Amino acid sequence: MDVIVLAGGFGTRLRPWTESIPKPLLPILDKSMIEHVLDVLPNSQVDRVLIAAGYGVEQMREHFDKIPLPYEVIIVEETEPLGTGGAIANCRQYLSDGTFCVINGDLITGLKVEEMLEFHKDNGGIATISLWEVEDPSRFGVADYTQSTGKIMRFQEKPPIEEAFSNLINAGTYLLEHDIFDMMPEIPHSIERDVYEKIAPTGVLNGFPFRGTFVDAGTPASFVEASQACISSNRFSSGSVQGDSWFGEGSQSAGEVSGSSIGPGATIAEGCNVRNSVILEGASIGENCVLDNCLVGKGTTLSQGTNLQGEIVDHQA
Numbered sequence: 001m002d003v004i005v006l007a008g009g010f011g012t013r014l015r016p017w018t019e020s021i022p023k024p025l026l027p028i029l030d031k032s033m034i035e036h037v038l039d040v041l042p043n044s045q046v047d048r049v050l051i052a053a054g055y056g057v058e059q060m061r062e063h064f065d066k067i068p069l070p071y072e073v074i075i076v077e078e079t080e081p082l083g084t085g086g087a088i089a090n091c092r093q094y095l096s097d098g099t100f101c102v103i104n105g106d107l108i109t110g111l112k113v114e115e116m117l118e119f120h121k122d123n124g125g126i127a128t129i130s131l132w133e134v135e136d137p138s139r140f141g142v143a144d145y146t147q148s149t150g151k152i153m154r155f156q157e158k159p160p161i162e163e164a165f166s167n168l169i170n171a172g173t174y175l176l177e178h179d180i181f182d183m184m185p186e187i188p189h190s191i192e193r194d195v196y197e198k199i200a201p202t203g204v205l206n207g208f209p210f211r212g213t214f215v216d217a218g219t220p221a222s223f224v225e226a227s228q229a230c231i232s233s234n235r236f237s238s239g240s241v242q243g244d245s246w247f248g249e250g251s252q253s254a255g256e257v258s259g260s261s262i263g264p265g266a267t268i269a270e271g272c273n274v275r276n277s278v279i280l281e282g283a284s285i286g287e288n289c290v291l292d293n294c295l296v297g298k299g300t301t302l303s304q305g306t307n308l309q310g311e312i313v314d315h316q317a
Contacts, residue, residue, distance in 0.1 A: 001045050004091050007105030008054040008078050013219045016314040022056025024105045028227050029236040029246050029261055034105055042114045046071045050094050052087040054078035085184050085191035104172035108226040110212030119208055120175040123150045128206035132171035132214045141170035141192045145207040152205045155196040171214055227261040227278050
């Protein structure tokens with residue numbers, strides 16, 4: 001099976017971090033975000049991964065040239081914004097025959113793709129969407145899902161909460177057949193709005209609800225949440241967990257740290273209180289600093305007594 005990873009965005013909500021590092025390459029614990037995305041894939045069933053990217057393409061090529069993976073990785077460049085559907089269509093020439101997978105490039109998820117694939121093949125149709133239950137579905141694509149048939153009969157993109165069909169939202173992983181390309185316009189488009197909404201009433205769109213973990217790591221708050229999810233599920237291969245925080249190799253802390261990840265070689269001085277934050281590699285936090293829900297970039301130095309809440313501090317600042 002081939003896999004398309006949608007990584008074409010500019011990561012604007014994580015600026016200034018993403019002005020020098022593409023969002024898919026930002027580290028979550030000891031792996032890049034996109035490597036965590038790839039970890040959800042069953043290696044035995046993946047032949048090729050196509051990364052649909054429009055920003056930081058060369059950095060991504062260099063990154064994956066250094067990583068030994070059990071499948072081929074191709075970076076497919078978008079020279080203009082194509083939307084989700086256009087990005088998928090842009091990868092078509094590299095796809096083999098048969099079912100293929102599409103996954104958003106900023107997801108930390110506990111989805112069992114192999115179980116979803118088995119369901120997709122058994123239930124027929126040309127598309128299966130992973131589904132996740134939320135309290136407020138108004139910021140997402142929402143499915144009118146029939147449990148007895150496994151079908152999505154209506155699909156709506158970001159409806160007002162009072163008009164939402166259900167609390168089951170599009171969780172960003174799709175299994176598709178090549179017939180989907182016949183439904184796509186030849187211009188940049190959203191597969192969610194321009195394809196799924198149209199094909200749902202015909203009975204060819206499946207839903208696959210799942211439980212466990214689902215975090216879209218595209219905002220500062222959700223980036224912290226993604227790090228915490230990776231800590232709690234032991235998604236790291238180096239460093240160690242102390243309490244509810246992860247400390248990378250060579251990091252040191254003389255302060256209080258909770259709900260946070262501290263990158264390799266980072267130091268936290270005496271009297272500091274770091275809560276629900278991400279401190280990247282080589283950062284130095286001076287004495288008596290207070291950080292709450294912050295992102296601190298690579299190699300950054302914070303002077304003693306700094307007090308920040310909900311801030312993103314750039315790399316090398």
